[in-house]
Amino acid sequence: MSYAERKKLFEEFSTIRKRPMITYVTSIRPNLSVNMSSDSITKIIDIIGHIPPEVKDIDFMIISNGGDPITSLRIISILRERFEHITVIVPYVAYSAATILALGADDIMMHPFSNLGPVDPQxxxxxxxxxxxxxxxxxxxxxxxxxxxxxxxxxxxxxxxxxxxxxxxxxxxxxxxxxGNAKRSQQLSLSLSKRMLETHLNDVTSASNIAQKLNSSFYHHGYAVSRKEAQEIGLNITIPTKSEEKIIWSIWQDYSKEMKADKEFNLLNELMNDPLSKEKLDTVPILNLPANTPPDIANQLIINAASQTQISTRTSIEFEVLLATIESIYISYEMKNNISVTYWRNADMTLGFNSIPYSDGWKERN
Structure with a gap:
């Protein structure tokens, strides 16, 4: 599904909720997890600028394994300056700094399959x-x-x-x-969590207790805090209606498919999935040597065969991986990595390759 198709889901959700929605999604793909970072701020501001001034409520969807907690603070501060009521929507995962961001919302709408996480920094x-x-x-x-x-x-x-x-x-x-850095990071995380909660909670004691639980009550940074558990520790959790639940899950599934969230990133797999490189790499001489061929002679025959094939020349391919998106019904931004891979066959028929990743930063897309 393209952004044009996903936009229809945004419009449907906004019609039900009677407010616009901004989505911020970073890759959670295994071996390609991407952090929330400050370079997202200007794009979020750009989207806010498209929202009519009379609109006072906002939905903010976050899907991320975390990142920079200061970015979470800045996003909530910007939203607070512009809107009277903020709902953070979590269709799947919002861990670490993404959880800190959610703490700054007046309420958190969680899909039944979604999770928050501890905020103890690693x-x-x-x-x-x-x-x-x-x-x-x-x-x-x-x-x-x-x-x-x-x-x-x-x-x-x-x-x-x-x-x-x-x-x-x-x-x-x-x-x-x-x-010392570990202690300071923990203090920063605790302080930010309390500060985020205090933007909408008048009870300072409750804010402190919730922040403390998320900071030090769990025994693993990857612990998954369910919707029920989030309610039990005192967070204001909103249960979506069936229609809302269906839409936000469909949005997540589309992001998951586009970012290949369920497929581990592996350069060799990417190389072998490219039709051109796979054809070249598969076209290798097959030597059917007698089982009793002396090892030194077998090795020499393999080297001779390798030297006669064109696959030993170095060849390059390029491919893209989607790292993050920031979207609304008004506009969509994406950040991609372009990866240039040079590959070759060694004389012993093993595969050699190296890669150079590069990015042009955030780009508007249609």
């Missing part, structure tokens, strides 16, 4: 394992707190010297500055 530091391979370390402030709690309560370490030694090992593994 940090990543580059590590190298014992055999020299890259092995990134992902952790949060809660991981550090639970490590200390494990030492004291589960292991029963009370001696300060032993605790100091254990903390020294932690610092050596993670680094002193990243530990």
């Amino acid at each position: 940090l990543t530091i580059a590590k190298t394992n014992m055999i020299g391979q890259n092995s990134d370390l992902h952790f949060s402030s809660e991981d550090i707190r639970n490590y200390i709690e494990f030492l004291k309560e589960d292991i029963g370490i009370t001696d300060q010297a032993h605790l100091a030694a254990a903390l020294s090992n932690l610092t050596a593994e993670v680094g002193a500055i990243p530990i």
Whole structure:
């Protein structure tokens, strides 16, 4: 389905709701998850500029694994300046920074299959394992707190010297500055969550309790907070009507299909799915050698065959992947990555390739 077709769903939904809707969707495709980022702000402002000034209510659909929490704050602040009532619509997933964005809405309309998530920020530091391979370390402030709690309560370490030694090992593994960054990031997330809730909640205590639950009550950053659980922690959750539910799910399904959300991104798969490159790569000589052919002779025959095929020359293809969209009934923006892949057959018939991704940023589309 193209934007022109999806626009019909936006119009149908807006007719039912008697208000316009803006959608912000970032790729949640495995191996191609894209963060919410500040470059989206100007496009959202552009769409707001198309909305008639007498319109005072807005629906904002978000589908994302998260990203920059400051972007969430800026989006809600912009919407608050222009509209009196904000509903955030979650048809599928709104994790991390996307959850923080939802906290700034007067109410959150959740599809029964949708989820919010914890808002404890995750940090990543580059590590190298014992055999020299890259092995990134992902952790949060809660991981550090639970490590200390494990030492004291589960292991029963009370001696300060032993605790100091254990903390020294932690610092050596993670680094002193990243530990400080983890704590600061957690404080920022908690502060932003409270601030977002306080834009529409008069009860400061309730805002603080909800923010604290989302920040530290779950044991995994990927925990899926269901609609029922979101209600239980105090969020103002709106249940869509059957017609609303059907439309927002159809919108999500269309985005999912366009962004290939259920298909893991893999460069080799993309290469082999291209008809031209697949034809060239499949056209290789097949050597039916006797089973008792000496290995050195077999290898030489393979090398000779490879040197005689044109596939060994380097060839390039280009393809696009959709990273994010911002849309309304008025206009649509998209961000794509163009990926140039050079591929070749090595002398031993293995496939070699490298890639160069590049993007022109946000573009208006028809």
